[in-house]
Amino acid sequence: MNTNTNSYAVCFGEVLWDIFPAGSRAGGAPFNVAYNLDKMGLNVQMISKIGDDELGNDLLKQIKSWNISTDFIQIDEERPTGTVLANFDEQGEAHYDIVQDVAWDHIKILPEHKVLVTNAEAFVFGSLIARNEVSKNTLLELIEHSKFRVFDVNFRPPFIDFDFVKTLLGKADLVKMNKAELRQIIEFLGEEYADEDKSIKFIQDHFDLNEIVL
Incomplete structure (x- = not known):
């Protein structure tokens, strides 16, 4: 995609595998937004990070099979691809264990990210990505380069920092909750x-x- 001439949105944050008893599926709230924007016929770029592992390779293949760009998905040689373990209790209620210290917790800012976000029509982000200081600081810097900021609140206990949520609300143009x-x-x-x-x-x-x- 030629980001200099085409209108596009940028989604920032977690890409991961949701692992259910019956199987796995690609997920992560910002990636779900990217997926749906793409299905609506809009150009979209995803800034994230996966591990240099089998789960990461499978995730890249899955994303590419949907014809969604992986140009700005980084590879982490030290940490694993993100996973969310889903279990159901006796009442059928789902409970999620979002595995910590994974690749998407450590998204490093690159010069090309700033250019990408500056030229985007919209920059979409959530609050879960800020549970680690590395991705949190990358988010804060990229927000300052964006002309239209979309905050998808997306609370996931125990990773809720209300003071930081206030910061993001103060920087947003559109909020979804x-x-x-x-x-x-x-x-x-x-x-x-x-x-x-x-x-x-x-x-x-x-x-x-x-x-x-x-």
Whole structure:
């Protein structure tokens, strides 16, 4: 893709394998956004990192099979490809173990990333990627090069840093969250959760946000 002439979006963050009892599938919230943008016919680039291992090779093959660019997915020779282990309890509720200190925790910023994000129509990111200082600092630097910032809140306990979430809300142009995340953010801000409309209006005014998608 010629990033100088074509409109495109950049998604930043985790690419990984969701491992279920019945099998595995490629995932990670920012990659899911990239996948769906691509299916909508939009140009998209993914900035992430995988391990130099069998899971990483399989992930690259899977992504390429969907004709999604892997040009900006780094290879980590020390840490493994990210995985999420999913199990179900007796009530059928899913529980997720997001394995720590994996490749996507250590996305290093490169000069070409800054150029890529500067020229993109949108820069999409979540909060989980900030659980490690390396990827967190890369995110903070790339945000400053973006002209339109899309924050996909995507809380994943225990990796929730509300102070940093406030920082990201303050830098975003558009924020996407679910109802549970809306309630958590309102409570963290010390407000009473009255109803969705009032809560959204409060967050929108507090952080001077153009739009919130619930």
